[in-house]
Amino acid sequence: MKFSCEKLLLxxxxxxxxxxxxxxxxxxxxEGILIQAVDKLTISGFNMSTGIRTTCEADIVEEGSxxxxxxxxxxxxxxxxxxxVTFDSNTNLNVNLTCGxxxxxxxxxxxxxxxxxxxxxxxYSFHVSQKVLRSMIKETSFAASxxxxxxxxxxxxxxxxxxxxxxxxxxxxxxxxxxxxxxxVKGGAFNFVAPVxxxxxxxxxxxxxxxxxxIILGSRHLLFDVxxxxxxxxxxxGEFLDYKAAIPRSNxxxxxxxxxxxxxxxxRISVVISEKQKSPIQCVFDxxxxxxxxxxxxxxxxxxxxxxxxxxNLVIGFNNHYxxxxxxxxxxxxxxxxxxxxxxxxxxxPAEGDENFxxxxxxxxxxxN
Numbered sequence: 001m002k003f004s005c006e007k008l009l010l011x012x013x014x015x016x017x018x019x020x021x022x023x024x025x026x027x028x029x030x031e032g033i034l035i036q037a038v039d040k041l042t043i044s045g046f047n048m049s050t051g052i053r054t055t056c057e058a059d060i061v062e063e064g065s066x067x068x069x070x071x072x073x074x075x076x077x078x079x080x081x082x083x084x085v086t087f088d089s090n091t092n093l094n095v096n097l098t099c100g101x102x103x104x105x106x107x108x109x110x111x112x113x114x115x116x117x118x119x120x121x122x123x124y125s126f127h128v129s130q131k132v133l134r135s136m137i138k139e140t141s142f143a144a145s146x147x148x149x150x151x152x153x154x155x156x157x158x159x160x161x162x163x164x165x166x167x168x169x170x171x172x173x174x175x176x177x178x179x180x181x182x183x184x185v186k187g188g189a190f191n192f193v194a195p196v197x198x199x200x201x202x203x204x205x206x207x208x209x210x211x212x213x214x215i216i217l218g219s220r221h222l223l224f225d226v227x228x229x230x231x232x233x234x235x236x237x238g239e240f241l242d243y244k245a246a247i248p249r250s251n252x253x254x255x256x257x258x259x260x261x262x263x264x265x266x267x268r269i270s271v272v273i274s275e276k277q278k279s280p281i282q283c284v285f286d287x288x289x290x291x292x293x294x295x296x297x298x299x300x301x302x303x304x305x306x307x308x309x310x311x312x313n314l315v316i317g318f319n320n321h322y323x324x325x326x327x328x329x330x331x332x333x334x335x336x337x338x339x340x341x342x343x344x345x346x347x348x349x350p351a352e353g354d355e356n357f358x359x360x361x362x363x364x365x366x367x368x369n
Contacts, residue, residue, distance in 0.1 A: 001064025002088045003037045005056065007099060010085050011077045013043045013056040014070075016229055019201055020045035020052035021070035029113040032067040035087075036111070044117060045070060050198045051117040052205075054229040065111035066093060076104050117232055120218035124190045126160055126182060127212040130226060134206035136167045136178045137199045139329045139357065143176035144169040144196040152238030155193040158215075160185055169196070170241050174322045175360040176329065177243065192217050193240055198224075198233035205229050247360055248345060251338035255285060256308040256351045259335050263327050265292050265305040270320045272299045280364035281320045285311020285339065294320070307337075316342045317366040326359035342366075 014033065022030040025047070034044040041058035044051065066089055077085070080099040089095045093108040137156070145153035159166040165182040168175065205226045206213060214225040217235075224231040269281050269292045277296035284291040287310040293302040316339065326348050327335065334351035348359040 001035075001037050001066060002062040002086075003041060003058045003060045004084050004086045005041060005058040007077065007080050007082055007085050009056045010041075010058075011074075013041070013054045014074050014077050016054045016205065017043040017045040017052050018070040018074050019204070020047055020050050020231075022047040027113070027115070029067045029109050030115070031070060032109060032114075033070045033073065034065065034067050034111060034114045036065040038063050038065075044114075046115060046117055048115070049195070049234060050201065051232040052201065052229065053117060053232075056228065064089065066095070067109040067111055067114050068095065068106065072106065076106070118218075118221045120216055120221045120223040120232060122216050123219065124160070124185075124188075124217040125214060126165070126185045127214050128165060128180070128182060129210045130206040130213050131208045131210065132180050133213050133215075134203050134208065135331065136165070136180060137203040137206075139178050139331060140167045140169045140176040141196045141199055141203070142169070142325055142329060143171055143174050143359075145171035147171070150238075152193055152236050152240055154197075155195045155236040156199055157191060157193050157240045157243070159189075159191045161189045168240075168243050170243065170246075173319065173362050174326065175243060175246065175358075176326070177358040178331075179356050190217060192222065193236040193238070194222055195233055195236055198222075198231060202226070202231055205231060247347065247358065248340065249338070249347070251340045251344070251347060253285065253311055253314060253339040254309055255290070255311055255337040255339065257290070257305065257335060257337065259327050259330060259333055261305050262290075262335075263324060265290075265303045266320055266324050266327070268303045269294045269301045270324075272296050272301045273320055274298075280317035280366060281323070282366055283314075283316050283318060285314045285316070287311070311339065314339055314342065315366070316346070317364040318346065318361060319364055322361050326361050330357055330359060332357070 017033045036042040037060045042055050044053040083100045085099045095106050095108050097104040157168040166179045168177045202224045216223040279294050279296045281294045291304050332350040336349045336351045338347040345360045345362050
C-alpha cells in the first residue's frame with residue numbers, strides 16, 4: 001500500500017477514528033485503527049460497541065489495507081511537520097512514513113485480523129442539521145445515568161415524529177429534554193435509545209454548520225452519517241422512563257430569572273460545599289428574590305438573587321451541581337422556574353417563546369424539614 005496525504009487531513013482523520021479504538025482488548029487489532037486505501041483513504045476505529053469510519057483525500061499510488069496501533073500512529077502523525085505525508089508498506093507489513101526530513105518505520109497488523117463494522121439496514125431514517133444535533137446532544141447528555149444496573153438510562157431517548165425531534169436524558173435525580181422541529185422523516189414516527197458514550201463522540205464529529213447529518217435506525221444498530229464520517233453504535237434495549245408522566249406541569253409558583261445571575265449565586269454558595277463537605281443549598285423563594293444558603297463544618301454561605309414573581313416563601317433544597325448543570329446547559333438567557341412544594345421537582349423552561357427545552361431537578365430534603 002502506498003499513498004500520500006496532507007498531514008493536517010491525515011491527522012484529523014486519525015484522531016477521529018482513534019476515539020473508537022479500544023484502549024485494552026484481547027483482540028490486539030482492536031487497539032489499532034484500520035487503514036484502507038482503495039478509491040479513497042478510509043480510516044476506522046472499532047471497540048465492538050462503537051465504530052467510527054472516516055475518509056480523507058489522498059493520492060493513492062498502490063491500494064491495500066492494514067492495521068496500525070492507534071496511539072503510536074496518532075503520536076507520530078501529531079509530531080510530523082506540516083507537509084505531505086508519504087505512507088509506504090510492503091508485504092511483510094513494514095510501514096515507512098516520511099514527511100519533510102522526518103521518517104519512521106513501524107510494524108503493522110494484517111487487516112484480516114480486524115472485525116468488520118456492523119452493517120445498518122435502513123428501517124427508519126431522518127436528517128437534521130449538524131449544529132442542531134450537536135446542541136441537542138450537549139444540552140441533554142449530561143443528565144444521563146452512569147448506573148450500569150439500569151443500562152437503558154445510560155443512553156438518551158430520541159423520539160421522532162413528522163414534526164419534531166425530542167431528545168431526553170434521565171438519571172433518577174434530574175431530567176433534560178430538548179425539542180426541535182424536524183422535516184424529511186422516513187418511515188413515520190419512531191424512537192430509539194442511543195448510548196451517551198457514542199453520542200458524545202457524535203457531538204465531537206458534528207460541526208457548527210447547517211449541513212445535515214443523517215441518522216439511520218437498524219434492527220440492532222444506529223448509524224450517524226456526518227460529513228465524511230460515520231459512527232455506528234448499538235441501540236440500547238429496555239423500557240425508558242415515561243418522561244411525560246414524570247413531569248408535573250400544574251405548578252402554582254412561577255418565577256422568572258436571569259440564568260447567569262442564578263448561576264453566579266449558586267457558584268458563590270457552593271464555595272463551602274465539596275466532595276467531603278456535602279450539603280444541599282437551601283433556597284427561599286420570596287417576592288422578587290431568592291435567598292440561597294449552605295452550611296457545612298467548614299463554614300456558611302449566603303447570597304440573594306433578584307427574580308421576577310412571588311415564591312410564596314417556599315423553602316426548598318437542591319443539589320448544587322444538578323441545579324447548576326440545568327441552568328448552564330439551558331439554551332436561554334432568561335428562564336422560568338415552576339415550583340409547587342418542598343418535595344416537588346423544579347421545572348426549568350424558557351422564559352418566553354417555544355418550549356424547546358425543559359429541565360427537571362428533584363429537590364433534596366433539608367434537615368430543618
